[in-house]
Amino acid sequence: MITSMLGYSGSMLFSSPFGAGTGFFIGLLVLWTFIWKGLALWRASKEHSVVWFVILLVINTAGILEILYLYLFSKRAKKEHEHSGEQHDRANQIAVEDKSAAENKQL
Numbered sequence: 001m002i003t004s005m006l007g008y009s010g011s012m013l014f015s016s017p018f019g020a021g022t023g024f025f026i027g028l029l030v031l032w033t034f035i036w037k038g039l040a041l042w043r044a045s046k047e048h049s050v051v052w053f054v055i056l057l058v059i060n061t062a063g064i065l066e067i068l069y070l071y072l073f074s075k076r077a078k079k080e081h082e083h084s085g086e087q088h089d090r091a092n093q094i095a096v097e098d099k100s101a102a103e104n105k106q107l
Contacts, residue, residue: 036063
């Protein structure tokens with residue numbers, strides 16, 4: 001009754017101006033954002049990073065900022081990066097030692 005008074009048909013009330021299926025993609029985007037935001041907020045709270053926690057809570061970037069925080073800016077990500085660098089340095093040192101040992105055998 002109200003929709004007829006306003007001049008809307010039933011199909012117009014629930015349709016999207018962006019086309020069919022838009023609601024499905026928005027739902028996926030919300031789920032995607034919810035998962036990444038939860039992971040990032042959890043890590044920020046575990047690391048006692050109040051500034052990052054507030055930034056991640058207030059700013060919505062469809063998961064982009066959250067992913068960057070998890071893989072680039074968190075303390076754990078920095079430790080993993082440093083650790084992989086140490087492993088790389090050790091592998092290079094072993095390779096140099098093996099090469100010099102092989103050269104000494106040839107002499």
